[in-house]
Amino acid sequence: MKIGIGGLFALMxxxxxxxxxxxxxxxxxxxxxxxxxxxxxxxxxKKSMPFGETPKGILIFTAGGQFAQIHVASDxxxxxxxxxLTGTPEEYSAIMRRSISLFGTYSVDEEKKTVTYHIVSxxxxxxxxxxxxxxxxxxxxxxxxNTNPNVAGGRGRASNFYKRAM
Numbered sequence: 572m573k574i575g576i577g578g579l580f581a582l583m584x585x586x587x588x589x590x591x592x593x594x595x596x597x598x599x600x601x602x603x604x605x606x607x608x609x610x611x612x613x614x615x616x617k618k619s620m621p622f623g624e625t626p627k628g629i630l631i632f633t634a635g636g637q638f639a640q641i642h643v644a645s646d647x648x649x650x651x652x653x654x655x656l657t658g659t660p661e662e663y664s665a666i667m668r669r670s671i672s673l674f675g676t677y678s679v680d681e682e683k684k685t686v687t688y689h690i691v692s693x694x695x696x697x698x699x700x701x702x703x704x705x706x707x708x709x710x711x712x713x714x715x716x717n718t719n720p721n722v723a724g725g726r727g728r729a730s731n732f733y734k735r736a737m
Contacts, residue, residue, distance in 0.1 A: 596707060597679040600686065604630040604715050604733035606642055613727040621729075622669060630715075630733055638677040638688060642731075644669035673698055679707075686717060705731075 606628030611619045621644075622628070628642040647669045650658040658666075673693035679686050684707045690698045708730065709716035715733040722729040 595679070596681050596684065596686075596710065599710055599712075600632045600679070600707075600715060601634050602632060603736040604632075605736050606630060607732040607734055609642060609729050609731045611722060611727045611729045614725075629736070630731075632677060636676050636678070637674070639672070639674040640688075641672040642670060667694070671695055 606622075606626055608620060608624065608626060609622050611621055613619070620626075622642050623644045623646055625645045626642060627645055628640070630641075631637075631639045648662050648665050650662050652658065671694055673688065673690050673695075675691035676689045677686055678689070685704050686707060688701075688703045688705070690701045690703065692699050703719060705717040705719050707715075708718055713735045715735070717731050719729045719731070
């Protein structure tokens with residue numbers, strides 16, 4: 572089969588990487604991400620991992636613009652009574668300090684490379700109604716890293732590391 576100059580040019584355009592459309596950041600983050608670790612860096616440079624070295628959690632971005640985030644330390648205590656409504660003050664305190672969940676809607680600023688969480692509710696009730704901006708530091712098909720520049724009332728900045736769920 573013989574291809575003319577016009578056909579050859581058309582093939583080159585289709586095969587050219589320059590013509591391939593790059594997915595938007597918003598399209599790239601849509602899906603389910605497994606929480607790997609969070610690292611907080613204080614203003615004095617001291618680093619901490621508020622959920623430990625092997626936390627559990629998930630971050631979900633829907634194509635429709637909703638998100639849900641759950642971060643839980645792997646060592647949160649079980650409630651001795653086996654009834655979530657009758658834990659001890661110490662159990663509740665440890666659980667509150669070592670976990671966070673929030674949900675709402677999100678928006679992405681492609682130019683600034685940020686994602687803003689418009690929080691509807693959270694296990695930390697003070698977050699309800701807030702808009703929290705996170706920078707998108709790394710985004711590949713399999714990895715997502717974002718940074719919250721102001722955590723816990725100015726305690727530092729938190730970088731959250733995720734792997735795409737398979």
